[in-house]
Amino acid sequence: MIEEKKFFMREAFRVAIEGVVKGVGGPFGAVVVRNGEIISRGCNSVLSTNDPTAHAEVVAIREACKNLGSFQLNDCEIYTSCEPCPMCMGAIYWARPLRVYFAANRFDAAAAGFDDSFIYDELLLPGEERKIPLLPFLREESAALFKVWNDSPLKKQY
Numbered sequence: 001m002i003e004e005k006k007f008f009m010r011e012a013f014r015v016a017i018e019g020v021v022k023g024v025g026g027p028f029g030a031v032v033v034r035n036g037e038i039i040s041r042g043c044n045s046v047l048s049t050n051d052p053t054a055h056a057e058v059v060a061i062r063e064a065c066k067n068l069g070s071f072q073l074n075d076c077e078i079y080t081s082c083e084p085c086p087m088c089m090g091a092i093y094w095a096r097p098l099r100v101y102f103a104a105n106r107f108d109a110a111a112a113g114f115d116d117s118f119i120y121d122e123l124l125l126p127g128e129e130r131k132i133p134l135l136p137f138l139r140e141e142s143a144a145l146f147k148v149w150n151d152s153p154l155k156k157q158y
C-alpha cells in the first residue's frame with residue numbers, strides 16, 4: 001500500500017514538473033485516485049490560462065468530477081505535491097474526498113516564493129478590516145434567491 005501511495009504522489013510530482021517545463025504554471029501537481037486508479041491529473045495552470053483559480057488541486061478536482069459525472073469525490077483520494085492553499089482547501093471540502101495526501105508544506109512553498117500566510121492572516125480578520133474589504137450589501141433582497149432554490153423541483157442537496 002505504501003508503494004502505491006508513493007506511485008501516486010510521484011505522479012503528482014511528475015505532473016508538476018511537466019507543467020513547469022511547458023510554462024503552464026507554478027511547480028504544483030495533483031492527482032485524484034479512486035479504487036487504486038488515477039481518475040484525473042492537474043498541474044498549476046495559472047500562467048497559461050490567466051486564471052488565478054487554476055491551481056493543481058482545483059484543475060484535478062474539476063477534471064475528476066467531469067470524468068466521474070459527479071460534483072463530489074466521496075470515494076476518492078487526492079495526492080498533491082504541496083499542502084493545499086486556502087482556496088484549494090475550500091474546493092477540497094466541497095468535493096468531499098476521503099483524504100488528501102500532500103508532500104511539501106506551506107512553509108516549504110513560502111520559502112520558494114509561494115507565500116499564502118497573508119491569506120491565512122486575512123481570514124481571521126472581520127470582513128471590513130481586511131485588505132480587500134468584505135462588506136455586506138442587499139442581504140434582505142438576497143433572501144429571494146434561497147426561496148427560489150428551496151422551492152425548485154430541481155433542487156439537489158449538496
